[in-house]
């Protein structure tokens with residue numbers, strides 16, 4: 001199996017090559033050049049994540065150096081559960097559930113992708129070592145969950161360094177704690193600028209030939225295939241489990257920003273998994289709902305919302321969806337999209353705590369609100385699964401005042417919160433980042 005760029009002007013690569021490359025040299029994103037055609041029976045009786053992952057991902061690694069280590073890689077990456085919890089029906093005949101993707105080390109779904117990528121890169125580094133290799137230095141600009149998930153996945157791994165750049169004063173105190181609690185081979189920088197400054201500095205570092213000559217630099221952002229492919233696994237396992245007990249497909253409502261999580265779900269459906277409808281639940285950043293309504297794509301600067309991990313005005317993985325569905329009607333047949341503003345998110349957090357006894361994070365609440373906006377008939381004709389992308393304990397500043405209660409902190413997160421914080425200030429310039437990279441080496 002090879003992977004081609006969405007822009008068609010870069011040579012196809014194998015999985016290991018695409019993982020190391022990240023973004024294609026023509027600026028496109030890597031997508032499979034063909035799809036394994038799978039049937040539910042192909043998975044035998046297995047439903048646990050590592051076993052489903054092994055079956056689902058094997059065709060992509062076949063014939064490469066990763067093929068033999070794939071069973072170990074998936075056992076390492078999928079070592080925490082993704083339970084699906086049924087929710088009480090609010091009307092007769094409704095079948096609603098929530099898929100909790102937040103039981104990993106940093107309590108967000110991004111742990112799956114970050115851990116899979118780290119496990120793959122660790123094997124590739126070890127395999128290519130002909131003696132002393134330079135550590136691979138991962139640069140990550142973050143305004144939320146990505147930095148923590150990537151730091152956790154690479155923390156303590158020999159042969160890797162991580163630098164996390166976040167905009168000083170522009171992330172919540174709870175987020176800042178998750179970005180600065182690492183130490184060891186992870187350095188955190190509070191940049192005197194915006195998220196866009198952080199991203200620009202990282203891009204400039206990748207493009208600087210002098211820096212590239214002295215350091216092995218890499219990115220771990222969500223356009224990397226190694227973060228996307230493993231996300232198809234929980235959709236596969238969950239929909240297979242539903243099929244096993246009910247004989248019917250499962251439809252998903254996915255809180256969406258850069259559309260990586262949604263693209264993985266659509267890939268799983270394309271490979272033959274029993275997935276029905278897919279609804280993209282966006283916050284007030286309406287680019288994608290507007291595209292589906294009008295047929296016109298108008299990317300723009302993002303607006304800040306309380307579901308901040310989805311504040312994206314020009315979603316990068318849309319390119320992967322358009323590659324599968326170039327015509328607007330084909331895209332409309334594949335997905336629907338809704339937009340939910342902050343007031344509706346707040347109201348939904350309060351209403352569903354009363355109705356289901358569930359505490360949603362602001363992102364998950366966007367999906368819950370999208371479900372509430374379906375017609376009663378649509379709620380009856382499909383079994384719907386809300387995708388819970390993060391634990392509410394990561395967003396106490398939003399959730400606690402609304403519910404007037406403390407949100408319990410999961411053990412893994414509590415452990416992170418207890419660690420000493422270490423963070424260095426950084427000017428918002430490439431020169432400052434370059435000096436920091438030299439200093440870390």
Ligand SMILES: *Cc1c(COP(=O)(O)O)cnc(C)c1O
Pocket residue numbers: 108109110144145146222255256257258259260261262309310363389390
């Ligand atoms: C990153 C993130 C999202 C958005 O996921 P995409 O793959 O970018 O669409 C949603 N919710 C949470 C909690 C996130 O961290």
